[in-house]
Amino acid sequence: RKEVEQDPGPFNVPEGATVAFNCTYSNSASQSFFWYRQDCRKEPKLLMSVYSSGNEDGRFTAQLNRASQYISLLIRDSKLSDSATYLCVVRVWDNNDMRFGAGTRLTVKP
């Protein structure tokens, strides 16, 4: 079993739609959580950190459920420019070992 699992998608949604991705992690010692975004054939970039109480950044909302060991990312009012692969990242034992999921691909269509 992979340490960080994501639905690979693709998710194909129309502009303006709300879409949610889930990510599950297997190591209960995981301490920190992040969502990264990776455009096609580009490098990953940090989208947002995920805090225990949940957090929002504009149209993006991240949630953490430690008991069930999953994190989620909600995107409201999808834009064409949101088309990308979203990577779930988990830090184990609060050190430098950051484990990446394989990513969920999102395509937003006109």
Add this chain to the structure above:
Amino acid sequence: NAGVTQTPKFQVLKTGQSMTLQCAQDMNHEYMSWYRQDPGMGLRLIHYSVGAGITDQGEVPNGYNVSRSTTEDFPLRLLSAAPSQTSVYFCASSYSTAGRNTGELFFGEGSRLTVL
């Protein structure tokens, strides 16, 4: 701002050849790391460094060497290339606190390596 610069962007090797992927950052980051990305898999940590003269192994270190003689540079050496090392390699750097990266990794544009 240059950020993290990787060279070369593309490389084709024959099995058994050696090569070095270069990585340089101009953000004065103490933490630097190398990842590889393969289809259907997440990025996997190869080696990392928390400062000049300090390196450590990540999840998949076999077949790779690193050194960190300056804050700016963190080259990755493939000792004897194998087809299993065909991948996209990313260098990443970060600010750090007490030897731990902040979680915000700044990636280079990637180096696509094919081993025949």
